[in-house]
Amino acid sequence: DTAVSQTPKYLVTQMGNDKSIKCEQNLGHDTMYWYKQDSKKFLKIMFSYNNKELIINETVPNRFSPKSPDKAHLNLHINSLELGDSAVYFCASSSFLTVDSLNEQFFGPGTRLTVL
Amino acid sequence: GQSLEQPSEVTAVEGAIVQINCTYQTSGFYGLSWYQQHDGGAPTFLSYNALDGLEETGRFSSFLSRSDSYGYLLLQELQMKDSASYFCAVQTGANNLFFGTGTRLTVIP
Numbered sequence: 001d002t003a004v005s006q007t008p009k010y011l012v013t014q015m016g017n018d019k020s021i022k023c024e025q026n027l028g029h030d031t032m033y034w035y036k037q038d039s040k041k042f043l044k045i046m047f048s049y050n051n052k053e054l055i056i057n058e059t060v061p062n063r064f065s066p067k068s069p070d071k072a073h074l075n076l077h078i079n080s081l082e083l084g085d086s087a088v089y090f091c092a093s094s095s096f097l098t099v100d101s102l103n104e105q106f107f108g109p110g111t112r113l114t115v116l
Numbered sequence: 117g118q119s120l121e122q123p124s125e126v127t128a129v130e131g132a133i134v135q136i137n138c139t140y141q142t143s144g145f146y147g148l149s150w151y152q153q154h155d156g157g158a159p160t161f162l163s164y165n166a167l168d169g170l171e172e173t174g175r176f177s178s179f180l181s182r183s184d185s186y187g188y189l190l191l192q193e194l195q196m197k198d199s200a201s202y203f204c205a206v207q208t209g210a211n212n213l214f215f216g217t218g219t220r221l222t223v224i225p
Contacts, residue, residue: 041217042215045213056212090159096210107158107159107160
């Protein structure tokens with residue numbers, strides 16, 4: 001069984017469109033994340049949710065809106081897509097991390113978004 | 117600002133040992149993680165150091181010196197399948213991982 005799954009795997013769309021990426025985890029984790037990996041492989045956290053509540057929101061354009069219907073799902077909706085949004089988007093999950101806990105995040109397979 | 121520095125590329129011979137260094141400057145520090153990512157794949161967790169010293173997991177070891185803001189990943193008995201990108205990442209706060217830019221390791225026969 002897939003631990004963290006994302007759909008779609010590939011997404012090709014025109015500038016200005018709105019699109020969504022879905023993420024689900026079956027690990028029983030209560031924290032989920034969205035990361036963006038650009039063409040230079042730089043992996044940057046965008047959002048972090050714990051028990052459906054937003055706990056981290058890095059400097060991300062407000063065209064990006066995460067939604068967590070329950071703690072097993074974290075979807076990412078992107079409005080008015082721009083060329084610079086082209087990247088691979090990874091969803092991840094973990095237990096709630098504290099200074100004493102083993103820091104391990106489980107990543108989904110990624111969604112390659114191409115904006116034309 | 118925050119920064120993690122690691123070499124962009126390393127090449128090593130199959131069967132050899134390679135060390136990938138990581139120096140960091142971050143606003144918070146809970147621990148240092150290492151992740152492996154094959155081309156087209158997802159990052160996968162390798163190790164985590166919260167305290168100074170060496171952690172060993174099979175052929176991979178990770179070291180941390182908090183006083184030097186420095187860590188490294190040591191890969192022994194290199195295999196071709198170890199060719200991948202390796203990222204150090206600092207846990208800067210609860211649930212917040214700040215990743216380095218990655219080191220691309222190429223293992224040659």
